[in-house]
Amino acid sequence: MRVLPLARSSWRFRDCSGSAWRPAVVPGCVHTDLRRAGAIPDPRRGTNEAALQWIDERDWEYAAEFEVDERLLAEEVVDLVADGLDTIATVRLNGSEVARTENMFIGHRWDVKALLRRGLNTLSIRFDSATRYVRTHRRSHTPRDINDPVGRCTVIRKQQCQFGWDWGPRYVTAGIWRDIRIEAWSGNRLAGVEVSQAHAGDGSVTLTLSPELARPERRATCRWRLRTGSRSAQSGSGTSIAVRGPRLWWPSGQGGQPLYDLEVEVATPQGAVLGRWRRRLGLRTIALDRHKDAWGESFQFVVNGRAVFAKGANWIPAGTFVAGLRRRDYERDLRAAAAANMNMVRVWGGGIYESEDFYDICDELGLLVWQDFMFACTLYPGDAAFMESSRAEAEHQVRRLRHRACLALWCGNNEVWSINAHELVDPAKRALRSNYERLFHRVLPGVVGRLGGAAPYWPSSPWRGDADVSHGAGESRGDSHYWDVWHGRHAVKEYEKWRFRFASEFGMQSYNSPATQAIFSHGRDRNILGASLETHQKNKGGNQVILDYVSRRYRFPRGQDALIYLSQLNQVFCVQTGVSHYRRLMPRCMGSLYWQLNDCWPVASWSSIEFTGRWRALHHAARRFYAPTVVSAHVPGDEVFGINNYRRSTVRLVHIHTCHDGPRPARAVVRWDLMHVDGRRIQGGRRRVVLRPMSSARQRTLDLAGPIAKFGRERLLLRIALDVAGRRVSEDTVFLTLPRFIDFPKARARIGLRLKAPGLAEASFTSPSFLHMFEFDFPGVRFTASDNFFELYPGEAKRVEVRFPDGVTLAALRRSLTQRSLADTY
Ligand code: BMA
Numbered sequence: 001m002r003v004l005p006l007a008r009s010s011w012r013f014r015d016c017s018g019s020a021w022r023p024a025v026v027p028g029c030v031h032t033d034l035r036r037a038g039a040i041p042d043p044r045r046g047t048n049e050a051a052l053q054w055i056d057e058r059d060w061e062y063a064a065e066f067e068v069d070e071r072l073l074a075e076e077v078v079d080l081v082a083d084g085l086d087t088i089a090t091v092r093l094n095g096s097e098v099a100r101t102e103n104m105f106i107g108h109r110w111d112v113k114a115l116l117r118r119g120l121n122t123l124s125i126r127f128d129s130a131t132r133y134v135r136t137h138r139r140s141h142t143p144r145d146i147n148d149p150v151g152r153c154t155v156i157r158k159q160q161c162q163f164g165w166d167w168g169p170r171y172v173t174a175g176i177w178r179d180i181r182i183e184a185w186s187g188n189r190l191a192g193v194e195v196s197q198a199h200a201g202d203g204s205v206t207l208t209l210s211p212e213l214a215r216p217e218r219r220a221t222c223r224w225r226l227r228t229g230s231r232s233a234q235s236g237s238g239t240s241i242a243v244r245g246p247r248l249w250w251p252s253g254q255g256g257q258p259l260y261d262l263e264v265e266v267a268t269p270q271g272a273v274l275g276r277w278r279r280r281l282g283l284r285t286i287a288l289d290r291h292k293d294a295w296g297e298s299f300q301f302v303v304n305g306r307a308v309f310a311k312g313a314n315w316i317p318a319g320t321f322v323a324g325l326r327r328r329d330y331e332r333d334l335r336a337a338a339a340a341n342m343n344m345v346r347v348w349g350g351g352i353y354e355s356e357d358f359y360d361i362c363d364e365l366g367l368l369v370w371q372d373f374m375f376a377c378t379l380y381p382g383d384a385a386f387m388e389s390s391r392a393e394a395e396h397q398v399r400r401l402r403h404r405a406c407l408a409l410w411c412g413n414n415e416v417w418s419i420n421a422h423e424l425v426d427p428a429k430r431a432l433r434s435n436y437e438r439l440f441h442r443v444l445p446g447v448v449g450r451l452g453g454a455a456p457y458w459p460s461s462p463w464r465g466d467a468d469v470s471h472g473a474g475e476s477r478g479d480s481h482y483w484d485v486w487h488g489r490h491a492v493k494e495y496e497k498w499r500f501r502f503a504s505e506f507g508m509q510s511y512n513s514p515a516t517q518a519i520f521s522h523g524r525d526r527n528i529l530g531a532s533l534e535t536h537q538k539n540k541g542g543n544q545v546i547l548d549y550v551s552r553r554y555r556f557p558r559g560q561d562a563l564i565y566l567s568q569l570n571q572v573f574c575v576q577t578g579v580s581h582y583r584r585l586m587p588r589c590m591g592s593l594y595w596q597l598n599d600c601w602p603v604a605s606w607s608s609i610e611f612t613g614r615w616r617a618l619h620h621a622a623r624r625f626y627a628p629t630v631v632s633a634h635v636p637g638d639e640v641f642g643i644n645n646y647r648r649s650t651v652r653l654v655h656i657h658t659c660h661d662g663p664r665p666a667r668a669v670v671r672w673d674l675m676h677v678d679g680r681r682i683q684g685g686r687r688r689v690v691l692r693p694m695s696s697a698r699q700r701t702l703d704l705a706g707p708i709a710k711f712g713r714e715r716l717l718l719r720i721a722l723d724v725a726g727r728r729v730s731e732d733t734v735f736l737t738l739p740r741f742i743d744f745p746k747a748r749a750r751i752g753l754r755l756k757a758p759g760l761a762e763a764s765f766t767s768p769s770f771l772h773m774f775e776f777d778f779p780g781v782r783f784t785a786s787d788n789f790f791e792l793y794p795g796e797a798k799r800v801e802v803r804f805p806d807g808v809t810l811a812a813l814r815r816s817l818t819q820r821s822l823a824d825t826y
Helices: 030-036 053-057 070-074 130-136 327-339 358-365 384-399 416-424 429-451 471-476 490-498 531-535 542-553 558-586 617-625 705-711 810-816
Strands: 002-005 011-013 021-023 060-068 076-084 089-093 096-103 108-111 118-128 163-165 166-169 180-185 191-197 205-213 220-230 234-237 240-242 259-269 271-282 286-289 300-305 306-307 310-315 344-347 368-372 407-411 503-505 591-594 631-635 639-641 647-649 653-660 666-678 680-690 695-703 716-724 727-735 749-758 762-764 769-776 790-792 798-803 819-821
Touching: 021 030, 021 130, 021 666, 053 205, 060 407, 060 471, 089 705, 096 108, 191 259, 205 220, 205 259, 205 271, 220 798, 234 680, 259 407, 259 471, 286 407, 306 358, 306 653, 310 368, 310 490, 344 591, 358 368, 384 429, 407 680, 416 429, 542 558, 558 591, 558 617, 558 631, 558 653, 558 769, 617 631, 631 666, 631 727, 653 666, 666 695, 680 705, 705 716, 727 790, 749 810
Parallel strands: 310 344, 310 591, 344 368, 368 407, 503 591
Antiparallel strands: 002 180, 011 021, 011 060, 060 118, 076 108, 076 180, 089 096, 089 118, 163 166, 191 205, 205 240, 220 234, 220 259, 259 271, 286 300, 300 306, 631 653, 639 647, 653 695, 666 680, 666 716, 716 727, 749 762, 762 798, 769 790, 769 819
């Protein structure tokens, strides 16, 4: 096959209503091209979003010239291949129409030989306004909109969150968003290979190759080569491979991620090569295990026969403009996920099927992928063309991703069932339900079943296998989204009310650090309630919700920076309460994916990583609460405000739990120390324990009624800790009242900074008294740290590694260093 890349041709674009041609980048989109041309201001800055909405009302044309030679034309078939067109496109070659497209998520292949000529050819692609399409198509489909402020984004197969979401701006893009090329071939073409794995009881693994050819060919033969790392290659012919000394791929934390390079060459009996197919594979089995048990029906991922507690977060697109995102754009946040001890990310259904880079990195890091199909929240149309387009989309994506080691699940949609259940079960609206069921219970699972490889299918998230959307149902089966905390403004304590089988969404917003806010706002503009920052808060009333939760827990802050810091502490408190509860519930609950890992632009959001890559306090905390072996406290009592605001507390017992999801048992020591806020140790204890693999256990219950009566709950801190082989693997501080009622001592930490290697320093922190959620920063320096937002206990040194960019000196670091803890916020 001959390949002529077209992305690197010199592309130009114009507004069809009459602007001049400007240079364009492919893959790319109109917004980034306009920005590059200096024709629009920075779409991320201030309130610019409102002024840039005209872009999606226009039609845009992209064009490029390319040379075709004799040899290419000598092939029998010459295909134009477009991996992704966004979205309502008319493709023309040398003035003649090739095709029209309406689905951003489908790859296209058109035989254009008849339209090509030797020498110079012109390819032009016109993108009609997607917002006009939405207004003029499927007009009888008028669902209740959840996230699209204008409405009806579900009538088009296009990245749904581009139309606006509760963490993302409305930028409805157009463009050639994935690779485009010419492929010329004769006789036949290898389209792909389906590889199935058979794992036998004795540990042997056999791969079966099923080549898929563009034309029927019964006598094609396969030659293959299989390699892993430096180990010697194995090669042979035929469609069956008995893997020599197979090494299994495991999710992060459970074992290694050996990846095999498989190369398959398919040829005719006469020896004419029809194509080569190269992919990286991981050898593993994966199942979604749903067996009847004491609580109802399990919902757990079983990898290589081992049930794995899924620890992770939800993934949204890595940028508002997804065209042209590169490996490094994904690597930053996925590495951060693995560094925070996650083993799963959920590619949420309002974004995109991610690029190969994304799944490459997940394969390498051992991050399982829960893959939604791209349908979210609002009801979808049910006409034949829509179904057909959705089927073609699913076939394209399933074929593309089915060989991935990381791929754990195909999920039909995000929340379409749960949000619309009342309508879907309404007998007067039968058609809605039958449309829904056709797509999510027949078309999509049909494709996965037919083409899918190993990964199972689940119709929606959340879903319980039947119509029931109550929390109670989630306690017995399926997966659950829990938004009573945040959207429902319920008490944080209510996380502990529900014993879900799998928590696939829950979360709390916080504000961006001032450093991230600075990339889109400045000076007087940078006020969380001003127009600029309100543009970067997409949840209606979101600021009020943050202020509400912050004010429940912390004292009135002295300024905006203190409020930002408190919002991040509150986010840690909420998400940690949820995650720790779900981990303690293991094996009843077998997964915790918080909302959300990343951001697509700088915004107040539920993410633990800011758009700039800076870790919010939550991401540092995630590294601790997702550690393989943790100690956590369950405090059954509560503090409530009654008539006339009198406060009553029933907090007295503290249950100390351990959770261990390592594959081997561990000997550990659980420790607890009750401290006075002034630093005195009042009482304490320790206990040797053996942690079984995949276990959660209550190790000890403390009754603190005595010390509470003697010292007052406002003056007590309970430090809990877990040591394995003499090393501290987990610790936390338990308060017996709200932090705003505790008189934390104010102190400055002594900080030492020592250069360990170029760009790497060790910082050590010591404080004379307890500092809660101690944060250090080097404003103006882009640094990363092995830890931050941690507890500093009196007189104990804490050491942290700090990486900083070239050209920054230790002296400059020292000069810029700042510190704070909770007591500094008021
Ligand atoms: C969830 C998601 C998103 C949304 C988030 C925060 O339910 O599925 O639709 O962004 O909540 O509201």
